[in-house]
Structures are given as structure tokens and as C-alpha cells.
Amino acid sequence: MRARIDSLIDAISGAFWALPAALVVALAALGAFTVHLQQVGALPDWLPSGWVYGGGETGARGLLGAIASSTIGVAGTIFSITIAALTLASSQMGPRLLRNFVRDRGNQFTLGVLLGTFVYALVVLRSVRSGEDEFVPSLGVTVGLGLSAVCVATLIYFVHHVASRINVETVIDLVHDDIEDALHRLVERARSNGQSDDFDRSRAAEILAPSSGYLQQLDTAALAEWAAEHRTRIRLLYRIGDHVMPGAVVALAAPPVDGLDETLRRATVFSRTAAGQSDPTFALRQLVEVALRALSPGINDPLTAVAVLDRLGACLASLAGRPLPNGVVLHEGWPALVTRALTYDELVEAMFRMIRQSAGGAPAVLVRLVEILAAVAEVERDEGRLESLRRQVDAALEEGRRGLTHMGDLADLEAAVRNFLAAASHPEHHPDRPLLARAAG
Known part of the structure; x- marks a missing residue:
């Protein structure tokens, strides 16, 4: 179970949509909250009066509509630039580096802020009313103007960020840092124990692969705990990142114990693509x-x-x-x-x-x-x-x-x-x- 949870966490953390979706939800909630504050008469009294929007409902509709239309337009441009950068990276440096560009928090944050501001403007805009029950969300419009300034700053940052990230020297340095981290984790595991490998293969039983594909996750702690409880030893013939063929022998157990096949199935996750962070x-x-x-x-x-x-x-x-x-x-x-x-x-x-x-x-x-x-x-x-x-x-x-x-x-x-x-x-x-x-x- 832990292997599948780790695989899900790794997939979500590496997904391009996760951070933008979180920012969209957060800014939509912020829009509803600002409207609610004004509706219940709980506006913050520490804000200077000149900072809060003081116009009518027509002006509020115009400002919020302009914010919504401009941010969604810029978000489309950002998406196009991102696709162009991914295409360039794929052709010049290899398709495997696309994972790094997709996981890049700067790109995700920029798209999330722009889309979140668009949704924020729509949430606040729907509360504007005219007529006898006129309602102008002054605080919501004010915050929207502040978010539009944040969007401008984010756009400037994005242009600089993309220009630097598609530089080959920058890409090499970033991947080099990932390699250093992986090697550091390897060395730390080597310091944890000095036990020698004296596995006895002569009386070991073969365990076939529960699935095929690339070994993406492996719950070594669960496997070790199960083996210790049953007083057996398990030797894995593949490591994370290896491709396992259908019907291949993936493990040996000495002495043989019933139930290892199911335990191994729960402790491993296979995928169609090579592993990432765990490899x-x-x-x-x-x-x-x-x-x-x-x-x-x-x-x-x-x-x-x-x-x-x-x-x-x-x-x-x-x-x-x-x-x-x-x-x-x-x-x-x-x-x-x-x-x-x-x-x-x-x-x-x-x-x-x-x-x-x-x-x-x-x-x-x-x-x-x-x-x-x-x-x-x-x-x-x-x-x-x-x-x-x-x-x-x-x-x-x-x-x-x-x-x-x-x-x-x-x-x-x-x-x-x-x-x-x-x-x-x-x-x-x-x-x-x-x-x-x-x-x-």
C-alpha cells in the first residue's frame, strides 16, 4: 500500500495541473470571502479609505470584466510559450527533459496566478447588482486590482524564467543537482548498516513478476518487515527503474514461504514509463x-x-x-x-x-x-x-x-x-x- 501511495504522491507532485488547480481554488475562495465580508459588514477598518474602490456598479463591472478578459488572454499566451519551450527542449536536449519543464514550479505558479485571477474576477463579478438592491463589492474590486498588479509582475518573471530555463547550461546545472541529491541519498543508505550480503541461493524459491513494465516504486520497509516476521530472506533481482519482462523471476526467497507473491504485489508499482524521483x-x-x-x-x-x-x-x-x-x-x-x-x-x-x-x-x-x-x-x-x-x-x-x-x-x-x-x-x-x-x- 505504501508503494502505491508514494506513486500517487509522485504523480501528483509531478503533474503540471496540480499547483495551478490549487491556486485557482484558493483565489476563487478568496473572491467569495471578500464578497462575504462586505455583505456581513465586516470590512477591515484599517484600510485607508482611498485604497478601497469607491465607484458604482458600472465601473465595478467594467474593471472586473477587464481583469477577467485580460488575464485569460495572457494565460493563453503563457500556455503557447510553454508549449514552444517544451518543443525546443525536446528537440535540442531530449524528450526525457520534458519532465523537468513540466514539473517546474515557476511555470505552474505563473499559469495558476493568471487563471486564478480570472476565476476570482468572475466570482466577484457575479455578486455585482444594480437597481433597488444594488451591491458593489468594493473590497473585492480592490483586491482584484491588486491581483492584476501581481499578474503583471508574474508575467515579467515568467519571461525571464523561461528565457533562463531553456538555456542549456542552466538545464545541465539543474539535472546535475538532481544527480548529486540522488548520490547523496545512496551514500546515506550505505551508512545505515554494514551488513554483508551472504544470501544463500542454493535453497531459494523463485518468485515471478506480479506485473510487467518499469519498476517505479518499491516498499522495501514493508518487504523487510514481512520477511523478518516469517524468518525468511528475500533477494530482489531488479531495482527501481529496471524494465521487467512478463513472467520474469524478480525475487528469490530462502527459505520459501507462502504468501510472498501477494506481499510482493502490494509492495511494488509498475508503470509504462521509466521511474523518476525514486530511480x-x-x-x-x-x-x-x-x-x-x-x-x-x-x-x-x-x-x-x-x-x-x-x-x-x-x-x-x-x-x-x-x-x-x-x-x-x-x-x-x-x-x-x-x-x-x-x-x-x-x-x-x-x-x-x-x-x-x-x-x-x-x-x-x-x-x-x-x-x-x-x-x-x-x-x-x-x-x-x-x-x-x-x-x-x-x-x-x-x-x-x-x-x-x-x-x-x-x-x-x-x-x-x-x-x-x-x-x-x-x-x-x-x-x-x-x-x-x-x-x-
């Missing part, structure tokens, strides 16, 4: 896609790919000396659940493999990739992790030898490889080498 590699794939788009023949923008490599290297260097989780989940001291953990080698492959494969004819990108890995090697002391970096450098050198035709470009790549080997072989002997933060600058 530690989702933001990583977004950033890699920006680099791949930049290296495509239609765009041919190696500087953007280099900027992506700088951020990826910074993320990798931030993990130096910090452990990654081994996937063991404890419940009251019992190692009840073993999830498929993200290894350092898989992380390096996800960061650099596809970029390296697409950069065979881009010497600046290949050289920068090796320089970034050398900078990471200077701050990383774990030999297993250094070996992962060496494999990437070897593959980059092989790509360069196949794709680079100019001997000077190949010489630059080979020189960068030699610098990497020096840093990776004796990292403690190079205290004067620039760290990644300075190299990336």
Missing part, C-alpha cells in the same frame, strides 16, 4: 542524453558534451572515499531483504559509456573525458574503483584510434591517457595536480 540513475540518463544530442550530426555541439562531462566528473569525484550501499536491508537486526544495489562500475558505465561511443569522431570530447577521469583518479584511492576508470580510459583510447584521423588529435588523446595512468597508478604522488573542481572550471 537513482534517472537524472543521470537525462544528463547523458543532453550530451548524446549535442554529439549528434544534426546538432554537432561538442562544447555542450564537454559541459556534461564536467558535471558527471564532479558527481563521480564527490563519491571518492564514500561507500555505496550493498543492498542489504535490516529489520530489527535481521538481514531480511537484499536489493539489487548500484555498483561503482555500473555508475561509471552509465555516465560515460554512451558518450564515449558517440564521441569517436570528436577529439575534444574524448580528450576531455580522459582528463575528467584523470581528475577523478587523483581524489579516488580505492583500487577497484580505479580499475573501473582504467577500463573507461582504455575504451576511450580504442575509440580514438578507430575514429580520429588527424595525428595531432590522437597524440593529444594519448598524452591525456598517460596523465591518467600516472594519476591512477600513484595518486598520492601528485598533490600539486589540479583537482576536478579546478579542472572543470
Whole structure:
């Protein structure tokens, strides 16, 4: 149940309509409240008399009608600009980044304020009456004029916000921050326990997938609690973000216990699209896609790919000396659940493999990739992790030898490889080498 609740919360928080709908409801309620205050004679006495609208019902209708018509017109323009920005982002930086633009609170707030002001004006306008029972909602008109000023300020903010958000450097920085947050959560989970993974597969029973698609949510706490109560251990073969085929074996249980199929069904949520916030590699794939788009023949923008490599290297260097989780989940001291953990080698492959494969004819990108890995090697002391970096450098050198035709470009790549080997072989002997933060600058 918790997995489904988390999935619903994630869907609502990422929906474009949620914040605008909330603002529309709030401003509609504000309009009804201002009218009610005046009808019961409870106008605030601290307002200066010159600030409250003092005209007749004709003027009130005109002002409220002008506010309503102008705000709905501007809201339509805002919607058109947003669609144009989404189209640009999709073609230049990849469709997976559309999620970031849709979730952007600035765009949602702007549309919500404009639509909310439109609804506010209609709510107040319907209370204007003429004749013997004439009623002019002076306070409502005054607040409406204030909201129209807020709409003008919001429109100015929106133009600046969209212009900055479609800048590729801004997009790269925002996705980089998401990757840093995801890696920080991984490291925090690694610190929670040091239990080793000693799952016995020889006497384990196979559990088939309750559904197919991308694993979006996983309630590890509920699974661990259930396994501890039944004195069994569960090993999950997929992690959040993986695609599960129909009928695939998703888990092993040792010893076998009845009821695990139903428990696993309640603890998992599958979707047709890849996961978002819960997937530690989702933001990583977004950033890699920006680099791949930049290296495509239609765009041919190696500087953007280099900027992506700088951020990826910074993320990798931030993990130096910090452990990654081994996937063991404890419940009251019992190692009840073993999830498929993200290894350092898989992380390096996800960061650099596809970029390296697409950069065979881009010497600046290949050289920068090796320089970034050398900078990471200077701050990383774990030999297993250094070996992962060496494999990437070897593959980059092989790509360069196949794709680079100019001997000077190949010489630059080979020189960068030699610098990497020096840093990776004796990292403690190079205290004067620039760290990644300075190299990336």
C-alpha cells in the first residue's frame, strides 16, 4: 500500500495541473470571502479609505470584466510559450527533459496566478447588482486590482524564467543537482548498516513478476518487515527503474514461504514509463542524453558534451572515499531483504559509456573525458574503483584510434591517457595536480 501511495504522491507532485488547480481554488475562495465580508459588514477598518474602490456598479463591472478578459488572454499566451519551450527542449536536449519543464514550479505558479485571477474576477463579478438592491463589492474590486498588479509582475518573471530555463547550461546545472541529491541519498543508505550480503541461493524459491513494465516504486520497509516476521530472506533481482519482462523471476526467497507473491504485489508499482524521483540513475540518463544530442550530426555541439562531462566528473569525484550501499536491508537486526544495489562500475558505465561511443569522431570530447577521469583518479584511492576508470580510459583510447584521423588529435588523446595512468597508478604522488573542481572550471 505504501508503494502505491508514494506513486500517487509522485504523480501528483509531478503533474503540471496540480499547483495551478490549487491556486485557482484558493483565489476563487478568496473572491467569495471578500464578497462575504462586505455583505456581513465586516470590512477591515484599517484600510485607508482611498485604497478601497469607491465607484458604482458600472465601473465595478467594467474593471472586473477587464481583469477577467485580460488575464485569460495572457494565460493563453503563457500556455503557447510553454508549449514552444517544451518543443525546443525536446528537440535540442531530449524528450526525457520534458519532465523537468513540466514539473517546474515557476511555470505552474505563473499559469495558476493568471487563471486564478480570472476565476476570482468572475466570482466577484457575479455578486455585482444594480437597481433597488444594488451591491458593489468594493473590497473585492480592490483586491482584484491588486491581483492584476501581481499578474503583471508574474508575467515579467515568467519571461525571464523561461528565457533562463531553456538555456542549456542552466538545464545541465539543474539535472546535475538532481544527480548529486540522488548520490547523496545512496551514500546515506550505505551508512545505515554494514551488513554483508551472504544470501544463500542454493535453497531459494523463485518468485515471478506480479506485473510487467518499469519498476517505479518499491516498499522495501514493508518487504523487510514481512520477511523478518516469517524468518525468511528475500533477494530482489531488479531495482527501481529496471524494465521487467512478463513472467520474469524478480525475487528469490530462502527459505520459501507462502504468501510472498501477494506481499510482493502490494509492495511494488509498475508503470509504462521509466521511474523518476525514486530511480537513482534517472537524472543521470537525462544528463547523458543532453550530451548524446549535442554529439549528434544534426546538432554537432561538442562544447555542450564537454559541459556534461564536467558535471558527471564532479558527481563521480564527490563519491571518492564514500561507500555505496550493498543492498542489504535490516529489520530489527535481521538481514531480511537484499536489493539489487548500484555498483561503482555500473555508475561509471552509465555516465560515460554512451558518450564515449558517440564521441569517436570528436577529439575534444574524448580528450576531455580522459582528463575528467584523470581528475577523478587523483581524489579516488580505492583500487577497484580505479580499475573501473582504467577500463573507461582504455575504451576511450580504442575509440580514438578507430575514429580520429588527424595525428595531432590522437597524440593529444594519448598524452591525456598517460596523465591518467600516472594519476591512477600513484595518486598520492601528485598533490600539486589540479583537482576536478579546478579542472572543470
